[in-house]
Amino acid sequence: MTEATNILPASYEPVEPQLVAQMMFFTVLVEACSMTKASEVMNISTSTGSRWLSDLESELNVSLYRRNDKVNRITEAGEHLYNTFKHISSDMQILKNELTQFTQEKRGTVRICSSPVYAENVILPLISEFVRENPMVNIQMTISPRGLEQHKDNDFIISAIAGSAIAKEEALNLVRRNLLSERFVVVASPEFIRYNSEPLVPEDLTELRCLYSKSLSGKNHWVFKKGNEAQIITVNKTIELSDAKMITTGVLNGAGVAYLPEFLVKKYIRSGQLIELLTEYETDDWFLNLYYPPQRFMTSTVSAFKEHLLSNHREKLKVFE
Structure with a gap:
């Protein structure tokens, strides 16, 4: 039997785990x-x-990060370390995720940021079901109408966007799946109509108090279409709220006119609590999308939750009917 050949250089020293953690930090x-x-x-x-950071700089005997320089914090050596190690760090994370596929037990943390309109009635029930079947899994959930701004901190983002604003979405390295598509409807309470004139054409909305959210329809611009013509109405007298759920509560209380996805208000229209206005006009479309990283960046637990959500979320929508 031949003696094993040592392929490592004579000067080779194994990298200490703490040094790897420091570079990752x-x-x-x-x-x-x-x-x-x-x-x-x-x-x-x-x-x-x-x-x-101090230990890493001491070990490497170079300055990496200028703590007192807010404009140019990263040194040239720091740039080189970052540009090189970020690929190693990414490969390590991918390998770690791949290895989770070899265990049947789901464990770890799933981080979710959801639009308020979907969180309480859809996502929370789905989470309850998932953790009941997977007791070793923890969930971190954030409620925000601007979830895409937090995409680096979450495994899943559930975010709403108006059709007219889709082209303005930030280019992200994320998979996008549509969860729900709805048309907007214009609604007000009978009380509000009783004390204010009913709008007969979209331009009449400029004289009425309107409720809107930037996270729901972009700016205070409401889209209307009739035949081959489309117009954008800028509502002036406004109450700006943070999300669609608050707008729904406000319009039910007679605070003004609202431009909302139909599924949120159709049961109130049916019961007479709200009146649909300007029905001869078409409106913009509203999309609720799920965003998540490519499969190679997912652990088996995160992937399992994705499948659970996609398979069951539509059943939860019955609460709005």
């Missing part, structure tokens, strides 16, 4: 632009993160 720090935020991502204290 540094890549997170560059992307987060905040010591506090990077420490949160790595699940360590800010003081530990600061010490890791």
Whole structure:
């Protein structure tokens, strides 16, 4: 039997695990632009993160991060480390995710940011079902109408957008799946109509108090179509609210006219609590989308939750009927 050949160079020294963790922290720090935020991502204290950075610079004997320079924080050596190690870090994460496929037990954390309109009535029931079947899984859920701004901190983003604003979506390295498509309807309470004139053409809305949310339809612009003509009405007398759920409550209480996805208000129209207005006009479309990273960046637990959500979310929509 021949003697095994040593393929490692004579000067080879194994990299200490702590050094790898420190380099990973540094890549997170560059992307987060905040010591506090990077420490949160790595699940360590800010003081530990600061010490890791100091230890890394001491070990490498170079300056990587200018703590007192808010404009040019990253040194040339820091740029080189980041540009090189971010690919290693990504490959490590992909490998870690792939290895989770070899275990049947689902464990770990699923991080979700959901639009308020969907969170309470759809996502929370789905979460309850999932953790009942997978007791070792933890869930972190954030409610926000601007979830795409937090895409780096979450496994799933559930975000609404008007059809006229889709082209303005930020280019993200995320998969997009449509969960729901609805038309907008114009509604007001009978009480509001009783004390104000009913709008007969879209232009009449400029004289009425209107409820709107930037997260729902972009700006205070409402789209109307008739025949081959389309017009955008800018509502002037407004009450601006943070999300569609609050607008629904406001319009039911007679606060003004609203431009809402039909599924949110059709039961109130049917019961007479709201009146649909300007029915001879077509309106813009509203889309609720699910965003998530490509499969190779998912653990088996995150992938399992995705399948659970996509398979069951439509059943939960019956609560709005």
